[in-house]
Amino acid sequence: MTTTTETLQTMNMLEAINHTLHAEMGRDERVMVFGEDVGINGGVFRATEGLLDRFGSERVVDTPLAEGVIAGAAVGLAAAGMVPVPEIQFLGFSYQAFHQIAGQIARLRYRTRSRFDVPITIRSPFGGGVRTPELHSESLAAQYANIPGLKIVLPSSAADAKGLLATAIRDPNPVLFLEPLRGYRMIKDDVPTDEHLVPFGQARTVAEGSDVAIITWSFQVELSRRAAKLLTDEGISVKVLDLRTLVPLDTESIVEAVETCGRVVVVQEAPETNGFASEVIATINDEAFYSLEAPVQRVSGYDTPYPVGMLEDFFVPDVDRICDAVRRVAGMVT
Amino acid sequence: MTTTTETLQTMNMLEAINHTLHAEMGRDERVMVFGEDVGINGGVFRATEGLLDRFGSERVVDTPLAEGVIAGAAVGLAAAGMVPVPEIQFLGFSYQAFHQIAGQIARLRYRTRSRFDVPITIRSPFGGGVRTPELHSESLAAQYANIPGLKIVLPSSAADAKGLLATAIRDPNPVLFLEPLRGYRMIKDDVPTDEHLVPFGQARTVAEGSDVAIITWSFQVELSRRAAKLLTDEGISVKVLDLRTLVPLDTESIVEAVETCGRVVVVQEAPETNGFASEVIATINDEAFYSLEAPVQRVSGYDTPYPVGMLEDFFVPDVDRICDAVRRVAGMVT
Amino acid sequence: MTSIFTDMIGSRLFSQRVFNLQRQGRAGTNAPIDGSEAVVVGAAHALDPAHDWVLPQYRELVGLERFGPEVLDRYVLYSIGHPDGGHIPPPARVWPPQISLATQVPHAVGLAWGMKRAGATGCVLVFLGDGSTSEGDFYEACNFAGVLDAPVIVVVVNNGWAISTPTRTQTRAKNFAEKSHAFGIPGVNVDGTDAVAVYEAVADARSRAVAGAGPTLIEAVTYRLGPHTTADDPTRYVPTDELEAAKERDPIAVMRTEMQRRGLWTQEWEEQRLAEADARMERAVVAAEAAPLSPGELFNHVYDEPTPRLVRQREAFER
Amino acid sequence: MTSIFTDMIGSRLFSQRVFNLQRQGRAGTNAPIDGSEAVVVGAAHALDPAHDWVLPQYRELVGLERFGPEVLDRYVLYSIGHPDGGHIPPPARVWPPQISLATQVPHAVGLAWGMKRAGATGCVLVFLGDGSTSEGDFYEACNFAGVLDAPVIVVVVNNGWAISTPTRTQTRAKNFAEKSHAFGIPGVNVDGTDAVAVYEAVADARSRAVAGAGPTLIEAVTYRLGPHTTADDPTRYVPTDELEAAKERDPIAVMRTEMQRRGLWTQEWEEQRLAEADARMERAVVAAEAAPLSPGELFNHVYDEPTPRLVRQREAFER
Ligand SMILES: Cc1ncc(C[n+]2csc(CCOP(=O)(O)OP(=O)(O)O)c2C)c(N)n1
């Protein structure tokens, strides 16, 4: 299903996002990028670098510092026939826009019975491990996952960042496109330079294995991949499944992973209580209960606010904690 | 643990809440009630009736129409030594205050290492089935449950409304006190008129049973109780457990229910994906997996925005759907 | 002038009919227009329904007949709780009611911004209440509109109350037009009981907007003559003398007097208009109550195409 | 005047030291004060540290030495990422940095409201940046402050920029003091490079506040002389000529000239003050870097007492 061509180029995730924004704005002149510091500064991480020069200040707009109206204006722009791609500078500040995202954007199609398409893609970096100030690192996907009408997309590779972002921008539904801060420069892989679309709702198998399945998304895919490698040496064969999109959810691939391995670890960076891992476990309960050989293990952030710098590494799941959970579910430790 | 006295009076839930606000404001003059229409109008449901007359306009304050600053001002009031009990007129409009509730109130103690106590109780009605306009009926507890630092309290009886609200107001931590609209007048029971405190984190067994356990909270307790009655006639013995508080969660009682019955239904009104039922299932997975005889059944709202009046009854879980789920988990239907 | 008056008396009649439907258990909570007729109808008549958009709060839809019959027809559907009530189809350029107060102001600004970028002729008018100006959305949006020079007209319908909260509890600002200083845009204060004055203020603002001169904030001052909604008991808080004084300036009476003065009005003529409005409303109610609705509609329009999980839920639902 | 100058040069030195700590990998992202010294120190000197509260944004804590040594000591801890950095202990009446812009304004209004109710003498001063005025929280809070007659002083530090966004992109308002019209409260525009002018404006506002005359909005106009934060490259967007012109009005130089004119300044004296500041900062850094921290602190202070789930998580963590 994934459309690719032959030309590849190694990019980090940030470059892939920038490259995709250029391509999509070039492809469709209805696409508009706006937000705080996205113009002359090219975004605080340079994700929107070069867009203002190339596409002009009608389509690439530095806004006042007000997330509520950044999100809210996207509703009106969509109704005017535009394809809004607003940036929320850090996901923690999407709280200021929560009433517009959860209360309005997510419901516009439903409440108008599709009078209006809502081709809005909200891009926002998030996630910890890089010593950002308070409220810059929070993983909030679960808080949005309980809001019907949104799609929630979390790329874990540069190639997926391109393929999923292009799909998001072309999707007539609102998409939260959540970019892992820690992966911006660290994650680097081969990206198709031509048209490349990754469909939503199709998980990606990152490592094959048959003893334990790790189900995860975003930067935790990278950590899980590393854990899987280490565990192979211990003789545990670990499958790593990257969900890619939480909504829509690829239940089939989850079921398949449970059926193959019988033992599952779910890894998330968010706090444990009601993080999206809970939904994965509930879905397994619904669809693959009888294939489980042991309780699913959760590896999560703790039920504390995201802590300040010196405590961060204790909060964020790491390779060790993932390995421990895999060993635990495999019955190698108790 | 529940402190009660002998004098009882039959009240509906609204009366119990009003009675408790009177009692708590009488007990502690630091308590302040404020919000939209809470003063002269006594609240749009009359929950705050009589408070303005009795305690004066310094302590009972009609505010401008701005949920963000209603919640945000509570932070400052708390720091000034007050005990703020703001009302958000409907929980759907807490979205406008999400940045203050999730980003500030929930974290104030943590980020100041307890320099400030945060004895804030946000009262708010929610829940469907009564044909309110858009955004008045949404069940949003799950979106708050992933935010560490909050306590989330949902009474299902008038007596609990009193006991839990009094506990909330005296708790030095922020509490979301969520009142089921549909139960305001419909739920009526005996309420102790003197001091009555119900501790947080202790579920209540509403019906005893041994075949299937229904785990639920808020108005769904009433529906589940009715379902349990009907099912008894079919020969299914159903236990109903009212969680009362989602945070803190009474894991022990959940485990006990699973151990007793082996079969479980979780009922919630929120949309299915990542509703709090998912966390209950994940908790059962963690703590009582080997006691499960069948997958847990979820009865939920659907993954649609809360619909308008004519579709409401199809969305909201009802006694029939609960009974079906119980029969399914009991293996009586497939 | 006669067409403004016709729509004003029509709007009050429509509104009363919807109010009564609620009393009969045939409609949900709704908010009568009484007192705001001149603001809504006056403003609507200054706009071009073929090019301009209107984003209402919730009280105004009965007064937008000029924007096409779809508006009222769908508003009746909306009031009885039918999902199609939220879909006001083209060519009507009117959005459905907004319940989450002031959230429509950012939408209006975005729409105006998009129209400007698309080079569309026309502008956007958004209504909000005096109480709703206290919400952050109002300020954020007006401020952004100023920066964008967006062709948007923000009309604050100051009817003295936000449910039980009087304007003096909303703000210490001298008046709501003054808030325009915060955005660097023109602020206009107009008598909201005088439809012609409202018409002129909006017509001016519209000229500026379509000429590229940016947004205008208009405060139209009137008084809420009825309860907040079907669920409200205003006798708890509205001072009788204040209400009685306001009734002296009932916008319909004001205009009737003026028309009489100009020889444009007869009792008969008004009765005929009311009879037409009544018949028109009757048709809308009959059509609305006959509108089919399948329970499965619950699952439509969440996305353009349902997710697999929605498909599964729908299947379970239909069993 | 000399004590204001002393704190101003101290604040710049402290700020530079924290900036350098980041460069050496010893501290996290931080925002230098350069250009705002006169606003922060001038305002602080007009307050009564025993009765008044200050709620900063994030750039101001180095200039609040007058509120007690705890402020800088904890700010250094905060900058190196130690959780105790968020706890500025009594008697210092200063809140920790606020990262979520403008959310501190509602807090300040609530605090002032509570103090008023408690009959406390004193007032609350809250700082926010020009960019932060675009957030709904600023408007909602100032509007409420007006209604409450709350003893609060809202100081907009207009340093010309919000990261790369210049003030003309924030608003079309004539200036930020003008926004006071939206709230019906006094608005004052003051030269933020002139510490004495700031001092006087804040002193006036304070007199009104403690006399029960309500809030004041003060805009202090200055220019950001450094990068936004350690993570910023202002050469991408700050026009060189504008920056050079602003440097002519460096608030420290402005005050030095004035003191010289009055015979209150010598090179030696300033060097001595700087040496003291340097030593004081050195102590703060040494203490901060020596502050113990147990990983288990992660779990403390979520609630007054941990929930059972937190206890379980902590036990798992400690294994
Ligand atoms: C965000 C939000 N908060 C609260 C409410 C509840 N509410 C409905 S109408 C209303 C008063 C609105 O007053 P105003 O804006 O003056 O409009 P009016 O009803 O007077 O036309 C309130 C508080 C709401 N619908 N939305």
Ligand SMILES: Cc1ncc(C[n+]2csc(CCOP(=O)(O)OP(=O)(O)O)c2C)c(N)n1
């Ligand atoms: C709610 C919120 N949105 C966005 C940001 C990201 N951000 C940090 S500082 C800043 C600019 C602030 O400008 P201003 O208020 O003028 O203060 P200054 O830094 O100039 O002192 C931005 C956009 C944030 N911290 N909080």
Ligand SMILES: [Mg+2]
């Ligand atoms: Mg009003």
Ligand SMILES: [Mg+2]
């Ligand atoms: Mg600034």
